[in-house]
Amino acid sequence: MITRSLTLKLLSAFLIFGAWEISSRAGINYAFPTFLESMSALFDMTVSGLIFKAYAETLKPLVVGVLISTFIGVGIGVWVGLSEKFDWLVSPIFIIMQSAPLAALIPLIIMAYGIGLTSKTFVVCIMAMPVIVLNTSCAVKNTPSSLIEMSRSFLASEREVILKIIIPSASPVIFAGLRLGVSAGFIGAILAELKITPTGVGDIISYSRMTADYPSMYAAIFSIIVLAVIFLNVLERIEKYLFAGNDKGYIS
Amino acid sequence: MRIFGIKLPNMTSLILWGLLWELLGQMEVSFFLPPLTSIFSTLLEIYHTKAFIRALVETAQAFLGGITSAVVIGIPVGIFMGKNRFIDELLLPWVNMFMSAPLTALVPVLMVLFGFGLKSIIITTTLFAIWIIILNTRAGVMQINRSLVDMANSFGASPTEAFFKIYFWAALPEIISGIRIGFIRAVKGVIIGQLLISIVGFGSLFELYSSRFLMSHFWAVILVLFALAFTLSELLAMLAKRFDYYASKRG
Amino acid sequence: MNSNQNAVSVKGIYKNYGDVEALRDMTLDFPKGQLTSLLGPSGCGKTTLLKIIAGLLPATKGEVYVNDQLVTTPGPDRAFVFQDFALMPWASVIRNVAFGLELRNVNKSEREDIAKKYINQVGLGGFENSFPHELSGGMRQRVGLARALSVDSPVLLMDEPFSAVDEQTRRKFQEDLLDLVKNENKTFIFVTHSIEEAVYVSDQIAILLPRPSRVSEIIRPSGFRNKDADSIRKDSEYLDTVEGIWKSLRSYVE
Numbered sequence: 001m002i003t004r005s006l007t008l009k010l011l012s013a014f015l016i017f018g019a020w021e022i023s024s025r026a027g028i029n030y031a032f033p034t035f036l037e038s039m040s041a042l043f044d045m046t047v048s049g050l051i052f053k054a055y056a057e058t059l060k061p062l063v064v065g066v067l068i069s070t071f072i073g074v075g076i077g078v079w080v081g082l083s084e085k086f087d088w089l090v091s092p093i094f095i096i097m098q099s100a101p102l103a104a105l106i107p108l109i110i111m112a113y114g115i116g117l118t119s120k121t122f123v124v125c126i127m128a129m130p131v132i133v134l135n136t137s138c139a140v141k142n143t144p145s146s147l148i149e150m151s152r153s154f155l156a157s158e159r160e161v162i163l164k165i166i167i168p169s170a171s172p173v174i175f176a177g178l179r180l181g182v183s184a185g186f187i188g189a190i191l192a193e194l195k196i197t198p199t200g201v202g203d204i205i206s207y208s209r210m211t212a213d214y215p216s217m218y219a220a221i222f223s224i225i226v227l228a229v230i231f232l233n234v235l236e237r238i239e240k241y242l243f244a245g246n247d248k249g250y251i252s
Numbered sequence: 253m254r255i256f257g258i259k260l261p262n263m264t265s266l267i268l269w270g271l272l273w274e275l276l277g278q279m280e281v282s283f284f285l286p287p288l289t290s291i292f293s294t295l296l297e298i299y300h301t302k303a304f305i306r307a308l309v310e311t312a313q314a315f316l317g318g319i320t321s322a323v324v325i326g327i328p329v330g331i332f333m334g335k336n337r338f339i340d341e342l343l344l345p346w347v348n349m350f351m352s353a354p355l356t357a358l359v360p361v362l363m364v365l366f367g368f369g370l371k372s373i374i375i376t377t378t379l380f381a382i383w384i385i386i387l388n389t390r391a392g393v394m395q396i397n398r399s400l401v402d403m404a405n406s407f408g409a410s411p412t413e414a415f416f417k418i419y420f421w422a423a424l425p426e427i428i429s430g431i432r433i434g435f436i437r438a439v440k441g442v443i444i445g446q447l448l449i450s451i452v453g454f455g456s457l458f459e460l461y462s463s464r465f466l467m468s469h470f471w472a473v474i475l476v477l478f479a480l481a482f483t484l485s486e487l488l489a490m491l492a493k494r495f496d497y498y499a500s501k502r503g
Numbered sequence: 504m505n506s507n508q509n510a511v512s513v514k515g516i517y518k519n520y521g522d523v524e525a526l527r528d529m530t531l532d533f534p535k536g537q538l539t540s541l542l543g544p545s546g547c548g549k550t551t552l553l554k555i556i557a558g559l560l561p562a563t564k565g566e567v568y569v570n571d572q573l574v575t576t577p578g579p580d581r582a583f584v585f586q587d588f589a590l591m592p593w594a595s596v597i598r599n600v601a602f603g604l605e606l607r608n609v610n611k612s613e614r615e616d617i618a619k620k621y622i623n624q625v626g627l628g629g630f631e632n633s634f635p636h637e638l639s640g641g642m643r644q645r646v647g648l649a650r651a652l653s654v655d656s657p658v659l660l661m662d663e664p665f666s667a668v669d670e671q672t673r674r675k676f677q678e679d680l681l682d683l684v685k686n687e688n689k690t691f692i693f694v695t696h697s698i699e700e701a702v703y704v705s706d707q708i709a710i711l712l713p714r715p716s717r718v719s720e721i722i723r724p725s726g727f728r729n730k731d732a733d734s735i736r737k738d739s740e741y742l743d744t745v746e747g748i749w750k751s752l753r754s755y756v757e
Binding site: 004005008009011012013015016029031032088089090091092093095096098099100101102103104105106107108110111112183186187189190191194195201205206209214217218221224225228229232233 | 260262263264265266268269282284338341342343345346349352353354355356357358359360361363364365436439440442443444447448454458459461462465470473474477478481482484485
């Protein structure tokens with residue numbers, strides 16, 4: 001069955017891509033290929049396998065960076081949430097990182113770690129880490145006091161309170177933080193490829209820009225945006241499925 | 253945290269971190285980490301130089317241009333989406349998509365379309381800020397009490413009057429908080445734009461300092477940037493708090 | 504009354520929050536096998552007293568004895584039923600009910616058998632694998648009750664357990680509670696702000712007054728205790744007791 005919402009989504013896509021096609025055919029800008037040209041370039045890249053090689057390259061720092069940020073970020077976040085002293089000590093750093101334009105550190109990272117995978121992973125980490133830490137610590141601090149009292153009244157040890165109440169109760173918000181971290185990580189990964197050394201998708205973008213092969217450039221950008229959006233949507237679905245009824249970590 | 257029963261204010265631990273930084277710098281642990289004091293004295297040397305002021309002015313221009321267009325376009329679009337279900341369903345997928353898309357990937361497109369200048373950076377900044385402003389305004393409009401709109405209509409308000417006198421004000425707390433997040437994202441956008449285009453504003457300053465390995469200069473600029481970003485975000489948070497009463501008293 | 508007939512005794516309890524005096528010199532006995540209500544207007548410290556008995560809050564001064572043993576922390580001799588249920592939304596009904604036993608390291612199959620028994624007793628048979636968000640408010644509180652019963656503590660502490668459920672469910676709960684008191688050989692301490700509820704379910708009512716919090720009166724309604732659930736609400740002693748308590752409390756209501 002075709003629902004109203006799906007029809008409207010298709011209509012909306014058709015309108016936007018149509019507008020892209022027409023405005024490009026009207027020739028507003030030499031560097032503005034039509035939608036169809038871009039899609040056929042994307043098709044060519046897919047057939048030749050170029051795009052897959054590029055993604056294998058692009059996703060490397062992203063995956064490694066996000067994994068590192070997850071482990072360190074959740075760890076620090078839980079600790080910050082549990083210890084007032086540690087909170088006082090490290091929270092300000094992450095609060096500042098959250099509001100600061102961290103991209104400005106990239107030239108420094110290049111100087112310190114060169115132009116290889118380390119630098120790119122580092123960029124992903126600093127982009128993804130603050131939101132993961134802050135979400136985790138906030139979730140841990142906001143554990144419903146009534147659940148903690150409940151577990152104490154049934155004789156839970158400190159360790160059991162943390163493992164059986166605080167962590168499960170915080171996990172929906174922690175997971176949402178991870179999703180935001182992945183989103184920031186994508187920004188970092190692409191920024192790293194465009195700024196540090198052109199590899200992967202960043203290479204296709206930079207190279208096709210230099211050779212004025214605009215359809216390929218648009219195709220690569222289109223594909224990375226679609227990939228990021230689909231991936232984040234899948235994460236959101238998983239989140240909704242896993243934490244059905246536990247969105248506030250609490251029920252009353 | 254408390255020490256001897258006195259509550260230490262938040263952010264005071266930064267003093268501790270600053271001291272640690274100074275110590276590591278004095279010990280010359282790393283070439284990349286000059287002592288904090290020498291960074292500050294460099295800052296005093298460069299803050300009145302032409303290059304620094306130019307970078308600051310160019311960044312401020314791009315930032316203000318970007319955030320202004322994000323606000324001026326974003327709020328009305330958000331209100332329309334909140335009011336009209338058809339427009340909402342047509343636009344929402346795109347807004348959500350751009351909200352989570354890695355917008356850095358679009359900067360090369362902007363560069364070829366709009367040149368290597370201020371215009372591209374303004375558009376980058378707008379693209380970073382606008383989506384959250386639209387989404388928050390939309391959410392603000394959607395929660396407006398139906399009877400408030402009915403009240404305006406019963407007193408014979410025209411659509412334009414309803415738009416400016418009811419929708420805008422009733423959604424104000426959400427709009428303000430959207431603008432706050434938009435500002436923070438715009439700061440990141442303006443720097444990312446400058447870094448990738450790199451012949452404007454702080455982007456060119458970074459190129460200059462890093463190619464000459466002027467570490468104190470580099471850190472001085474970073475500290476100024478981070479301090480400005482943090483101050484801006486805190487000021488907006490204070491402003492947003494002043495509108496909280498309004499959100500809680502509505503029903 | 505001699506002390507070994509009391510399941511719980513509190514002696515000279517003080518509780519201060521900074522400069523604010525929440526409880527002052529509170530002394531009370533809770534007879535074994537009976538239900539005692541702590542009744543009073545909001546701010547009279549009844550929940551504070553209950554949490555001190557539970558060992559969830561430390562008293563500033565004074566002692567709590569459970570079966571003549573001094574207690575300062577939660578123990579296996581007391582189980583708590585929470586006003587807002589305090590169910591874990593990520594856990595199924597059976598895991599919520601068995602949680603107290605899980606924390607006592609009872610092995611899984613044994614604790615699930617026990618939990619099942621109490622799930623059936625509170626009338627939730629068939630909902631073992633449901634999650635709290637799939638249940639109504641009344642059913643959630645039955646889960647909370649089953650959890651407290653499953654650890655088989657001699658003392659049950661109930662903090663306004665029926666205040667978050669609708670009126671009809673509440674009446675049903677009150678009737679079920681009377682059966683529970685009659686059939687289980689347990690001591691109940693029941694916090695409520697509803698006069699009717701206190702008179703309906705209690706063997707003993709301690710009326711607490713605020714600022715500073717103190718016990719103003721202890722009432723032991725007796726005449727209608729053995730009547731059936733329906734006739735209690737029409738009983739003249741029941742109505743007179745309700746009226747009497749209201750008269751003494753009305754001046755404390757702003």
